[in-house]
Amino acid sequence: MNVFDIIGPVMIGPSSSHTAGAVRIGRVANKLMDDRTPRTVEITLSGSFAQTYRGHGTDKALLAGIMGYHSYAEEIRDALEIAKARGIDYTFVKKDIPGAHPNTAVIRFVLEDGTEGSVQGASVGGGNIRVDLVNGMKVDFNGDYHTMLVMHLDRPGVIASVTSLMRYEYADLNISNFHLSREARGGNAIMTIEIDTLPPDSLIEDIRKLEYVTNALLIRKL
Amino acid sequence: MLKYESIRSLTEAAEAKGVKISELVLADQAESMEMSEQELYDRMADSFRVMQESVKEGQKKDQRSTSGLTGGEGWHMNQYAEATNGGLCGPFMTRAIARALAVAGCNASMGRIVAAPTAGSCGILPGCLISLFEDRGFSEHDIVMSMFTAGAFGMVIAANASIAGAQGGCQAECGSASGMAAAALVEVMGGTPTQCGDACAIAIVNQLGLVCDPVAGLVEIPCIKRNVSGLMIAFSSADLALAGIAPKIPVDECIDAMRDVGNVLPAALKETAGGGLAATPTGLKLQEQVFG
Incomplete structure (x- = not known):
C-alpha cells in the first residue's frame, strides 16, 4: 500500500x-x-x-x-x-x-x-x-501486475519449457505469481504468469513457438 | 522506512526530527516507490487540481445524479451562503459545506473525483483543504504537502481498522476521511505532529459506530450529506486539537475501537442496503423508483 x-x-x-x-x-x-x-x-x-x-x-x-x-x-x-x-x-x-x-x-x-x-x-x-x-478457463490474477496467459496442451514439460525460456533468454524477468489450470488431463490448459516488469513483445512471440503452446497473450498492468 | 503501523510512530518520528509528518512521509514514499520526491509531489498536486475541478463541476446548477435521486446540493448551498452572508455557520463554513456537497454530487453524477479514501467519502478532504486554499490564503505547497499526512493517516487506519463501508460501516469511510482531513488541517494551520494525531482521534471518536445504509445501494442518500458532517467534524476536531484540548483516549486506541465496532456491526448496516435508512418505507420507495 x-x-x-x-x-x-x-x-x-x-x-x-x-x-x-x-x-x-x-x-x-x-x-x-x-x-x-x-x-x-x-x-x-x-x-x-x-x-x-x-x-x-x-x-x-x-x-x-x-x-x-x-x-x-x-x-x-x-x-x-x-x-x-x-x-x-x-x-x-x-x-x-x-x-x-x-x-x-x-x-x-x-x-x-x-x-x-x-x-x-x-x-x-x-x-x-x-x-x-x-x-472459459480458470485463471487467477488481478491486473496489478503484467500478466501473461499461456494457452497450451496439457503435456509434461510445457511449464519447464516456458520458465526455462524466461530464465535463459529473458533473465531480467521475475515471476511474482504462477497459476495453472486445465480442462482435463491431456486437454487444453492455461498458465497465468504474473511478472514484476513489463516483458518485451518478443517474449510472447518466442513462447508461441514452443511445442504444445497454442497461444500466448500479455495483459499489461491495468 | 516508515511502517505505518501506528499514528504514534509517525507523530513521534516527526517530533523527534523536528519536521512535519508530511515531510517524513514524502521522503519515505519516494524511497519505497523508487520515485523522486518531486514526482510524488507533482502527482499529489495533480490530485489537488482534480479536487478543485470536482468542486466546480458539482456546483453547477443543473448537476444531477445518474439515478436522478439527488442533485444541485452544492449550488443550493452556495446560493444560501451568499443570500444570508453565511447562514448560521458563517461564510467560511457554509462555503466549505458547499464544496463538500459539490464533490460528493460530482461523484454521484459520474464526474471525475479523487477517492479520499473512498468515492463515497470523497467530498470531505477537498472541502476542507480547498477552503483553506481559496478562502484563507494558504499556499498550494502547504496544502498539497498536508495531503501526504492525510494519506499516511489513512494508511494506518486501513492497516489497523478499515476504510471500506462494506467492512466497517460509514465510520470506516466518512470517519476515516474526517480523521485524515482533521490531521491535514492541523498541519496546514501550523499545529504540531502530536496535535495532528489528536485531531484525528477526536474526529474518529465523533463518528464511531456510524452505519453504512445507502438507499438503493447507491452512493447518494445519505452519503452526500454525510460528507458535510464529516467535514464539520474535521474542522471542529482540528480546532479542539489546536486549542490544546487533547483526546483522553490515544488515537491508535480510537482506531482499534473503530475496527472492533465495525466487526460487531451487523451485515445489514454495512453497505448491503439491508438496514438503516435503506430499509425505511421511503428508502424502499426510492429504490423502487430507480430500479423498478
Whole structure:
C-alpha cells in the first residue's frame, strides 16, 4: 500500500467497486482483444451488478473498459453512445452466476475476423478486481501486475519449457505469481504468469513457438 | 522506512526530527516507490487540481445524479451562503459545506473525483483543504504537502481498522476521511505532529459506530450529506486539537475501537442496503423508483 492508494485513485464516480472496478474488468477484455474493436459484445451481470448497475453506471463502465478507456476517463459517461458510434453491437444480460462473487461480470466478444473470447471478473472492493475465467478457463490474477496467459496442451514439460525460456533468454524477468489450470488431463490448459516488469513483445512471440503452446497473450498492468 | 503501523510512530518520528509528518512521509514514499520526491509531489498536486475541478463541476446548477435521486446540493448551498452572508455557520463554513456537497454530487453524477479514501467519502478532504486554499490564503505547497499526512493517516487506519463501508460501516469511510482531513488541517494551520494525531482521534471518536445504509445501494442518500458532517467534524476536531484540548483516549486506541465496532456491526448496516435508512418505507420507495 502507498499513499496514492488512500488519496486516490482519480476516478469517475460514483462507486469504486461498481464503476472503477467495472472499468478494470472491461479493460481485461480490451487487452485480450489486443485493443481491437469488437463486432459484438454480450455482457452478463450477476449479483449486485445485476441489481444496481443502472444507478452506478456499471454498464457504461464495463463498455468503456472494453473500448480501452481508463477508470478516470470522462468518456465513461457517454460510453453507450461511443460504442454505438464505433459500430459495436452490445447487449446486457441480467443473470445470476451461482457461486460467483456478488459483483461479477462476464464479457463475451466477437471480433471482425470472427475471433471469439470471454472474460469473467469480479470487482472485489476499492476498485480492485479479480479475473476468474478467460476463454472459459480458470485463471487467477488481478491486473496489478503484467500478466501473461499461456494457452497450451496439457503435456509434461510445457511449464519447464516456458520458465526455462524466461530464465535463459529473458533473465531480467521475475515471476511474482504462477497459476495453472486445465480442462482435463491431456486437454487444453492455461498458465497465468504474473511478472514484476513489463516483458518485451518478443517474449510472447518466442513462447508461441514452443511445442504444445497454442497461444500466448500479455495483459499489461491495468 | 516508515511502517505505518501506528499514528504514534509517525507523530513521534516527526517530533523527534523536528519536521512535519508530511515531510517524513514524502521522503519515505519516494524511497519505497523508487520515485523522486518531486514526482510524488507533482502527482499529489495533480490530485489537488482534480479536487478543485470536482468542486466546480458539482456546483453547477443543473448537476444531477445518474439515478436522478439527488442533485444541485452544492449550488443550493452556495446560493444560501451568499443570500444570508453565511447562514448560521458563517461564510467560511457554509462555503466549505458547499464544496463538500459539490464533490460528493460530482461523484454521484459520474464526474471525475479523487477517492479520499473512498468515492463515497470523497467530498470531505477537498472541502476542507480547498477552503483553506481559496478562502484563507494558504499556499498550494502547504496544502498539497498536508495531503501526504492525510494519506499516511489513512494508511494506518486501513492497516489497523478499515476504510471500506462494506467492512466497517460509514465510520470506516466518512470517519476515516474526517480523521485524515482533521490531521491535514492541523498541519496546514501550523499545529504540531502530536496535535495532528489528536485531531484525528477526536474526529474518529465523533463518528464511531456510524452505519453504512445507502438507499438503493447507491452512493447518494445519505452519503452526500454525510460528507458535510464529516467535514464539520474535521474542522471542529482540528480546532479542539489546536486549542490544546487533547483526546483522553490515544488515537491508535480510537482506531482499534473503530475496527472492533465495525466487526460487531451487523451485515445489514454495512453497505448491503439491508438496514438503516435503506430499509425505511421511503428508502424502499426510492429504490423502487430507480430500479423498478
